[in-house]
Amino acid sequence: MEVTAIQTLATTTDPQPLVAAVSFHGVHKNFAAKPEDEPFRLSDINGEVPEGKVLTLVGPSGSGKSTLLGLCNLFLTPDEGEVRVLGREIRDWQTPMLRKTVGLVFQTPTMFPGTVLENLSLASKIHGHPLSNARELLARVGLEPDLLNRAAQDLSGGQKQRVALARALANEPKVLLLDEITSALDPAAAKDVEELILGLRREQNTSVIWVTHHLEQARRVGDLTWLLVGGRLVESGATEAFFENPQRDETRRFLRGELSGRDV
Ligand code: ADP
Numbered sequence: 170m171e172v173t174a175i176q177t178l179a180t181t182t183d184p185q186p187l188v189a190a191v192s193f194h195g196v197h198k199n200f201a202a203k204p205e206d207e208p209f210r211l212s213d214i215n216g217e218v219p220e221g222k223v224l225t226l227v228g229p230s231g232s233g234k235s236t237l238l239g240l241c242n243l244f245l246t247p248d249e250g251e252v253r254v255l256g257r258e259i260r261d262w263q264t265p266m267l268r269k270t271v272g273l274v275f276q277t278p279t280m281f282p283g284t285v286l287e288n289l290s291l292a293s294k295i296h297g298h299p300l301s302n303a304r305e306l307l308a309r310v311g312l313e314p315d316l317l318n319r320a321a322q323d324l325s326g327g328q329k330q331r332v333a334l335a336r337a338l339a340n341e342p343k344v345l346l347l348d349e350i351t352s353a354l355d356p357a358a359a360k361d362v363e364e365l366i367l368g369l370r371r372e373q374n375t376s377v378i379w380v381t382h383h384l385e386q387a388r389r390v391g392d393l394t395w396l397l398v399g400g401r402l403v404e405s406g407a408t409e410a411f412f413e414n415p416q417r418d419e420t421r422r423f424l425r426g427e428l429s430g431r432d433v
């Protein structure tokens with residue numbers, strides 16, 4: 170009986186390299202200063218946010234946190250270096266597609282004139298398809314559907330913040346950039362928003378960069394944490410290690426509340 174040799178193909182057990190949700194490669198950004206100010210420079214930022222992770226970004230006021238977020242969706246472009254979203258450099262993206270993929274929610278939500286429904290529908294209008302899940306979007310952010318026909322400008326601050334979040338979610342973003350989004354909410358509402366974002370990460374593998382000055386929140390919601398001071402990335406690590414066992418003296422001082430402002 171003839172035996173057929175079965176050749177075992179060499180297999181590799183190495184996993185495929187994962188594409189980061191967002192990665193920074195030698196990024197610098199300068200701002201010309203007003204005469205009374207020191208010039209600001211975001212210097213040599215390197216690091217990545219793996220897909221499906223929450224990165225909490227902390228640092229004193231003026232340390233460059235919002236600037237770093239703005240570099241992820243073409244509000245700003247780097248002076249040097251590259252920012253890649255899902256592996257593609259931001260300047261190689263079409264801006265509308267990048268902004269659909271990367272949602273940004275600000276501390277102070279901007280409502281456009283019109284109803285809540287119209288505010289939620291803005292992005293889908295731009296992309297030429299009707300919004301079919303407005304009620305569901307509102308429910309996801311903990312708002313009643315009867316708000317849909319209310320004038321968005323008349324909502325409370327907390328309601329506007331939730332509508333702004335729902336508006337970003339209408340695009341089904343792969344990456345969410347959150348800039349101090351709970352600072353105007355009471356603690357219970359802030360916790361609700363935290364649950365919502367963590368649910369998105371769990372269920373849709375959404376990646377998040379979350380700027381917060383609230384250190385307990387940064388610790389609660391983060392998988393990874395970065396500290397920016399004066400435009401430099403001082404320390405980055407797993408969130409628990411960052412808070413439990415910081416490696417840098419500057420981080421220890423920051424966690425003790427001894428660093429503030431940009432002059433440090
Ligand atoms: P953070 O969010 O950590 O408080 P920012 O990223 O907003 O810090 O700002 C960092 C520094 O860059 C600040 O000194 C700020 O004044 C300056 N800055 C931010 N945006 C601009 C801009 N568009 N033009 C000039 N300076 C800016």
Ligand code: MG
Nearest residue numbers: 234235236348
């Ligand atoms: Mg800021």
